[in-house]
Amino acid sequence: MFKPVHAGCLGMADIIDGDSIAAELREDLTAAVETLVDAGHRPTLATVLMSPDPASETYISMKQDDCEELGIGTRDVRLDTDAPAERLFETIEQLNTDGAVDGLLVQSPVADHVDYREVIERIDPMKDVDAFHPENVGRLVAGYPRYKPCTPHGIQQMLAATGVDTEGADAVVVGRSRIVGRPMANLFVQRAPGGNATTTVCHSRTEDLAAKTRQADILVAAAGVPELVDGSMIQEGAVVVDVGINRVERENGESELVGDVAFESARETAGAITPVPGGVGPMTRAMLLYNTVKAASLQRDIDVDLSAVGS
C-alpha cells in the first residue's frame, strides 16, 4: 500500500539516486554475464546506426561502452544516412540470423526515407531488446511481457529499490509516447509487483493538467517539455520521477540540461524526486543490459538468476 514519503531534512524531498541504484544492478548483471560465459556463450548486443541526429552517435557509443564494461559482446554497425532502406533491412536480416547475436536495436531516429515502423517490425522479436516490436508490445499489454521497454522498466526497478509501494497508489503519467508514457502506464496497471496502481495518463490534449498531477502519489513526467511540472502541481509527499532530458539556453547564454520537472520548486513539495541527470537515464541504460542478458538466456536456454535485477 502506497504511503506518502516524508520529506528529508529541511523539508526538502529525498533525492532518488539513479546512478547508485543502476550501479548495483550492473554488478548483479556482471555475475549473470559470467554465468552465461561459463556456460559457453558471451551475450552480445548489436547496434545499428543510420541516423541524421548527431546525438544518436553519442547514445550508441554509451551503449557500446556499457556492454563492454560488463563483458557483454558488441557489434557496431553504421550505415550512411543516404543508404537505401533495403541496405538497412538486409543488415537487420543478417543480424537476425546471426547466432552469436542475442540483442539487436536500431537507434532512433532513422534517416527520413526509412519507415521506422517497418524497421521495428523486421527485428526478430526474440532479439528486440528495446521491446518495441508489436509482438513484445502486445505481450506487455496482455500481461505476460517477454522484454519490458528500458525506461519504464528502469523506473519500476528504481521505485522498488527505493521502497516505494505502487499497490493502491494513484499514479499519474504525463506523456503517452510509445517508448515511455504508454508502456509506463501499462506496467503500473498490471496485476503484478510494481503494478496495481490506479493509473492516469495525461497528454498534450489533457485539460487542467495541474488538477490531474496533484492527484498523484507517484508522478512520472515524460512530456519532453522543459520544467513543465512545478511544485504547485505536486501533491505533498509524492514521489516524482522526471524522465525528461531537455537542453535549454539560459539568459546568461549558457546551456543547461533540465528535466520535465522544475527541480528546485518541486523539491519543496515532493517527498522524493529523481534528478536530471543521474535519475532515470542510468536506469534506462542498465535495463538495456538486463534485456540483452535475458535475451541471451532465453535464446540459449541457459538459466541465469535475474530476479534481483528486473522482472
Ligand code: NAD
Ligand atoms: P515524445 O515527444 O514522443 O512524447 C511526449 C508526450 O508528452 C506526448 O505523448 C505528448 O502528448 C505529451 N505532452 C507534450 N506536451 C505536453 C503537455 N504540455 N502536457 C501534457 N502532455 C504533453 O517524447 P518521449 O520519447 O516520450 O520522451 C519524453 C522525454 O523523456 C524527452 O525529454 C526525452 O528526451 C526523455 N527521455 C528520457 C529517457 C531517459 O532515459 N531518461 C528515455 C526516453 C526519453
